[in-house]
Amino acid sequence: MIGQRKSAPSPAAEGGAISPGVRSAAEGRGTLVLTASHVSKEFRISKGHLIAAVRDVSLGLYRGAVVALVGESGSGKSTVARLLAGQEVPTHGDILLDDTPVHIARARAYRSYKRHVQMVFQDPFASLNPVHTVRYQLQRPLSLNAHVRGRRTMQRELAALLEQVRLTPAESFLTKFPHELSGGQRQRVAIARALASRPRVLLADEPVSMLDVSIRVEILSLLDSLRSEFELAVLYITHDIASARYFGDETLVMYAGAIVERGPSEALTRQPAHPYTQLLIESAPDPDALRAGRARLASHARPRARTALTNAQGCPFAPRCPWAEPRCEQDRPPLIPIGPERAAACWRVDVTAPALAGATGGGTAGG
Numbered sequence: 001m002i003g004q005r006k007s008a009p010s011p012a013a014e015g016g017a018i019s020p021g022v023r024s025a026a027e028g029r030g031t032l033v034l035t036a037s038h039v040s041k042e043f044r045i046s047k048g049h050l051i052a053a054v055r056d057v058s059l060g061l062y063r064g065a066v067v068a069l070v071g072e073s074g075s076g077k078s079t080v081a082r083l084l085a086g087q088e089v090p091t092h093g094d095i096l097l098d099d100t101p102v103h104i105a106r107a108r109a110y111r112s113y114k115r116h117v118q119m120v121f122q123d124p125f126a127s128l129n130p131v132h133t134v135r136y137q138l139q140r141p142l143s144l145n146a147h148v149r150g151r152r153t154m155q156r157e158l159a160a161l162l163e164q165v166r167l168t169p170a171e172s173f174l175t176k177f178p179h180e181l182s183g184g185q186r187q188r189v190a191i192a193r194a195l196a197s198r199p200r201v202l203l204a205d206e207p208v209s210m211l212d213v214s215i216r217v218e219i220l221s222l223l224d225s226l227r228s229e230f231e232l233a234v235l236y237i238t239h240d241i242a243s244a245r246y247f248g249d250e251t252l253v254m255y256a257g258a259i260v261e262r263g264p265s266e267a268l269t270r271q272p273a274h275p276y277t278q279l280l281i282e283s284a285p286d287p288d289a290l291r292a293g294r295a296r297l298a299s300h301a302r303p304r305a306r307t308a309l310t311n312a313q314g315c316p317f318a319p320r321c322p323w324a325e326p327r328c329e330q331d332r333p334p335l336i337p338i339g340p341e342r343a344a345a346c347w348r349v350d351v352t353a354p355a356l357a358g359a360t361g362g363g364t365a366g367g
């Protein structure tokens with residue numbers, strides 16, 4: 001079973017605020033299901049050498065809502081997903097399911113947890129077993145996790161699952177092997193397999209980035225209708241901030257293991273506060289976002305020599321930041337509230353997003 005540790009502070013008990021003073025934009029949709037509370041993860045990569053893959057990340061997944069986690073490759077997104085999925089144990093902090101700290105010590109505890117929390121991966125070809133038919137891949141979780149018994153019930157459940165992911169007629173897909181399906185169809189089977197255990201949480205780790213551009217929107221719309229139909233709490237991981245805007249109620253931007261900005265997706269992408277978010281939007285294909293981001297960068301950017309890609313002591317983005325000042329090299333900024341549902345980890349938010357800083361009386365100190 002999922003064990004309990006009494007010591008962990010519950011974010012819900014702190015008034016629902018995942019970051020102090022900031023409400024999640026996904027909170028209005030439904031109740032809190034899965035929480036990461038001040039979670040960090042370090043990996044030992046050689047003797048005496050640790051890397052901080054995830055640093056002090058807090059987030060909440062709410063019933064029927066989508067939280068989008070955006071960042072470039074290596075920023076720690078998949079590690080956050082694996083921590084939430086119970087596949088990795090946090091170095092610090094807690095994962096809570098319905099307010100109960102998750103403590104997975106045995107395979108059995110993991111199986112029981114997995115019934116509630118399922119993952120969908122980037123590469124459906126790698127995540128499906130190539131030697132088994134679709135029927136086999138779906139039957140296993142149906143019998144193990146959803147306790148479906150009897151031939152006729154199984155047949156009905158299999159057909160229902162395939163219909164849920166719009167693979168019809170079901171009979172024509174059940175006998176197929178993964179290599180006989182298109183990329184989009186394979187991802188639909190992977191989604192069906194995740195749904196088989198009737199989870200409450202779906203962690204989708206770049207679920208469309210390996211698919212043809214033409215079918216990405218179809219798969220995202222499918223995920224969106226499943227979210228609504230089953231009131232799933234969804235974490236949508238992507239490096240594409242334009243799709244986060246389309247799909248996420250709340251967007252969290254990750255850089256070098258930490259959340260550097262959070263807010264309602266629409267507001268955050270229209271008026272990004274953190275220089276890194278501005279950079280992401282500047283390079284996004286969405287034309288609206290593109291124009292706004294470009295103008296802002298062009299009017300303020302000062303060319304700076306790049307020394308390193310991250311900075312151990314101060315702000316990790318400082319070496320790439322056009323607005324960095326000495327303070328940024330020395331002190332790491334926390335997430336500073338810049339509105340009831342928004343926060344950015346930037347000392348200079350009054351310069352990078354003056355409208356936001358002004359509207360909240362200025363979230364910065366000494367900027």
Ligand code: ADP
Nearest residue numbers: 043045053071072073074075076077078079080
């Ligand atoms: P993303 O999904 O954003 O690309 P990841 O979470 O996969 O990022 O990785 C974040 C960082 O942690 C990377 O530097 C990666 O090399 C490192 N990392 C991830 N998993 C491990 C592991 N099991 N052992 C050592 N380092 C790891």
Ligand code: MG
Nearest residue numbers: 077078079205
């Ligand atoms: Mg990843």
